[in-house]
Amino acid sequence: MKLFYASGACSLSPHIVAREAGIDLALQKVDLKTKTIVTEGDFLAINPKGSVPALGLDNGEILTEGPTIVEYLADLKPQSGLAPPAGSMARYRLQEMLGYINSEIHKSYSPLFRPDTPAETRAERQAYLLRRYALLDKQLEGRQYLFGDTFTAADAYLFTVTNWAPHVQLDLSQFANLQAFQRRVAARPAVQAAMKAEGLIR
Numbered sequence: 001m002k003l004f005y006a007s008g009a010c011s012l013s014p015h016i017v018a019r020e021a022g023i024d025l026a027l028q029k030v031d032l033k034t035k036t037i038v039t040e041g042d043f044l045a046i047n048p049k050g051s052v053p054a055l056g057l058d059n060g061e062i063l064t065e066g067p068t069i070v071e072y073l074a075d076l077k078p079q080s081g082l083a084p085p086a087g088s089m090a091r092y093r094l095q096e097m098l099g100y101i102n103s104e105i106h107k108s109y110s111p112l113f114r115p116d117t118p119a120e121t122r123a124e125r126q127a128y129l130l131r132r133y134a135l136l137d138k139q140l141e142g143r144q145y146l147f148g149d150t151f152t153a154a155d156a157y158l159f160t161v162t163n164w165a166p167h168v169q170l171d172l173s174q175f176a177n178l179q180a181f182q183r184r185v186a187a188r189p190a191v192q193a194a195m196k197a198e199g200l201i202r
């Protein structure tokens, strides 16, 4: 399988999940500005949405949308614990969390990355993110990961998007549980390997 990714973008989440699950992916770097695949080719021909992540399956199909891709990868290796069994209440809790991170956290960052975003919108989005993070910080209280001691696909996603905070001057220092979580996830060997492969750390 191939993962179409951009360094440090939300595609880091499925990249981490694949490494945690022991799934070997061929990495295909995408230039999001020009919508080209860095080695060769038109990314829009692969994914008309123009966004990463996209997963190229061995049968030629392309799967998009980060939350779906991580569930797909996790289900290939159920013993990894990255996603609880489909249909279980624990699985719905994971999906609930992936949806929350996708719509409330991930997408709230987008205007903060655009240089032409008005200061008022920027301040509103930052305040919105702080309110949303407050709930996650509470969820992490007394826990290693979002659902306890087991690292799941939701942890990979939360880690990935929260790494963006310093790049958009979002101060999350008031959230001690979240800060500890970020450090804990960053130290995982699979996360280190994924970040190295994307050129984010040495």
Ligand SMILES: N[C@@H](CCC(=O)N[C@@H](CS)C(=O)NCC(=O)O)C(=O)O
Binding pocket: 009, 010, 011, 032, 049, 050, 051, 052, 053, 064, 065, 066, 067, 102
């Ligand atoms: N709905 C998609 C959105 C993915 C997304 O926002 N990707 C960003 C990078 S983090 C991207 O590719 N942006 C460039 C673009 O959409 O043109 C998902 O949740 O996977």
